[in-house]
Amino acid sequence: MAVLNRTDWYDIARKTxxxxxxxxxxxxxxxxxxxxxxxxxxxxxxxxxxYKQTYPDYVKVQREKDAGAYSVKAALERSRMxxxxxxxxxxxxxxxxxxIARGEYAASSAEARMMRxxxxxxxxxxATFGALDEIRxxxxxxxxxxxxxxxxxxxxxxxxxxxxxxxxMIASRHFFDDIMMTRDAISVGxxxxxxxxxxxxxxxxxxxxxxxxxxGDFTFASLISSIQTDESRHAQIGGPALKIMIENGRKAEAxxxxxxxxxxxxxLFSVLTGPIMDYYTPLEHRKQSFKEFMHEWIVSxxxxxxxxxxxxxxxxxDTFMHxxxxxxxxxxxxxxxxxxxxxxxxxxxxxxxERAWLEEKYPGWNDTWGQCWDVIIDNLVEGRTELTLPETxxxxxxxxxxxxxxxPGKGWAVKDYPLEYNGRLYHFGSEPDRWCFQQDPERYAGxxxxxxxxxxxQIEPANLGGALAYMGLAPGEIGEDAHGxxxxxxxxxxxxxxxx
Amino acid sequence: xxxxPLISNFEGDFVLQLIPVDSESTMDEVAQAAAHHSVGRRxxxxxxxxxxxxxxxxxxxxxxxxxxxxxxxxxxxxxxCIWESRAPLAAVASPAQRAGSGEE
Numbered sequence: 001m002a003v004l005n006r007t008d009w010y011d012i013a014r015k016t017x018x019x020x021x022x023x024x025x026x027x028x029x030x031x032x033x034x035x036x037x038x039x040x041x042x043x044x045x046x047x048x049x050x051y052k053q054t055y056p057d058y059v060k061v062q063r064e065k066d067a068g069a070y071s072v073k074a075a076l077e078r079s080r081m082x083x084x085x086x087x088x089x090x091x092x093x094x095x096x097x098x099x100i101a102r103g104e105y106a107a108s109s110a111e112a113r114m115m116r117x118x119x120x121x122x123x124x125x126x127a128t129f130g131a132l133d134e135i136r137x138x139x140x141x142x143x144x145x146x147x148x149x150x151x152x153x154x155x156x157x158x159x160x161x162x163x164x165x166x167x168x169m170i171a172s173r174h175f176f177d178d179i180m181m182t183r184d185a186i187s188v189g190x191x192x193x194x195x196x197x198x199x200x201x202x203x204x205x206x207x208x209x210x211x212x213x214x215x216g217d218f219t220f221a222s223l224i225s226s227i228q229t230d231e232s233r234h235a236q237i238g239g240p241a242l243k244i245m246i247e248n249g250r251k252a253e254a255x256x257x258x259x260x261x262x263x264x265x266x267x268l269f270s271v272l273t274g275p276i277m278d279y280y281t282p283l284e285h286r287k288q289s290f291k292e293f294m295h296e297w298i299v300s301x302x303x304x305x306x307x308x309x310x311x312x313x314x315x316x317x318d319t320f321m322h323x324x325x326x327x328x329x330x331x332x333x334x335x336x337x338x339x340x341x342x343x344x345x346x347x348x349x350x351x352x353x354e355r356a357w358l359e360e361k362y363p364g365w366n367d368t369w370g371q372c373w374d375v376i377i378d379n380l381v382e383g384r385t386e387l388t389l390p391e392t393x394x395x396x397x398x399x400x401x402x403x404x405x406x407x408p409g410k411g412w413a414v415k416d417y418p419l420e421y422n423g424r425l426y427h428f429g430s431e432p433d434r435w436c437f438q439q440d441p442e443r444y445a446g447x448x449x450x451x452x453x454x455x456x457x458q459i460e461p462a463n464l465g466g467a468l469a470y471m472g473l474a475p476g477e478i479g480e481d482a483h484g485x486x487x488x489x490x491x492x493x494x495x496x497x498x499x500x
Numbered sequence: 501x502x503x504x505p506l507i508s509n510f511e512g513d514f515v516l517q518l519i520p521v522d523s524e525s526t527m528d529e530v531a532q533a534a535a536h537h538s539v540g541r542r543x544x545x546x547x548x549x550x551x552x553x554x555x556x557x558x559x560x561x562x563x564x565x566x567x568x569x570x571x572x573x574x575x576x577x578x579x580x581c582i583w584e585s586r587a588p589l590a591a592v593a594s595p596a597q598r599a600g601s602g603e604e
Binding site: 330333334337369371372374375376379387388390391392393394395403404405406407408409412414415416418425427451454455 | 505507509511512513514515516517518519536537540541542543544556574576577578
């Protein structure tokens, strides 16, 4: 039987909007879920998706992708990667799986909201595949780490993290709940796919794939490359929706959604991807610094996307460009210092050679971040390990839920950005974080950070043990220095040599 | 007297931290509580300096003997802890005052 070419029938087949007779339009597409922004349904029907794919095409390609990823895993199961990898690399995997796997599952629900409630038929079609993509990503990223659970129970956090009150997961959930779980279909398209996926998942998945291949972890490299091919497709859901918003006089609303989501994504990736690229990946396997990667994959590409659509750069762009030099160093130092509170073993990444690399990539590092590490190193050299562990909580931002930090040492620039709202004092880590809150205070005002919960008596006993129990970190899961401080030996030798 | 949480923003350190103080603590005692979580951990001690407490952005630190309750500081307010050369005050500070002053 002759089969029509896809281009001959696609447009007719996917235009599935009809005129409802028995219900009103707002009942078929409730505004809170659909996000019509006052734009008539006929305008949404002009949505022109850049990827035109049919279900048979999709299934065929996805089957091949899955076969590829699972085959590589099966072929390399005896490669002893786990036993031979640098402990820092294992931490990369643990952090990635815990932060991402269940978030992907949540994203399938967000895609499903676009699939059902968007008034744009093409968007619904793309989101159908997007929802299936996210389920595939969840399955892959839960299945792959599962084989390591019997060897190292921190890998169990691939599944466990999302349900816990661990501080980084509170931050992650707060972000994803904001941009994808509690927004209408159009806002999800803009905030999740355009602002977050088109930029930041590229970095996490492509950047990390390059580092994984360099580190000899071909299973992980193949897995996340496979996922990224889906991301690069469904990340394009938001672009045509933005075009319709701008053409229909809704640029200001669209710009605000982009600006909130981009800033929030940046803060989260500064703690997830920044330390991985500049501190956890062994020096000899690093392809680019985090800053270089951000410039190549986020700054230039995102700027181009904004210009192409007729949007402006976010108002905080200068702050963002400046913070590319700083924020992730603070997030890393915080994670390492408060290491018992994470489900992976942070790699310090500050051996003499690594410090030379950091100084080269981030001129001035030794006079700023290096000043804090100097004190930590002196304590390890002198055997005062207890001083390299925390006795109090860092203040976390009421928007990003990450520690409020900034440049230390000779460039000291740490600042609180407070705001009193309805009699409660909030603290933010930056002006854009405070601005995000101010755009819709009632949306965020009720949330309690880990510190708020501590002060409200929800964490008992009120000490590190109580905090670890609250966060769900059991013995064997609590983070330690990835190398058991072996990296500090070089400094001990230098100190002994100096002493004579 | 009441236990009161404050936020320490310590000069040279990288992060804001939670510090418990008493509402009747002096500013030198607040400085000491803040120093405990920064100095010798991520900030080098500065011999010949004293730590002064001030509101963010202020050039004028609180008097060293002023109590938290007298300064009108609210719970969870953030305070900057700044190194100041000890020379001008050393001559007038008694050994007892220095012992509890947060001097390094």
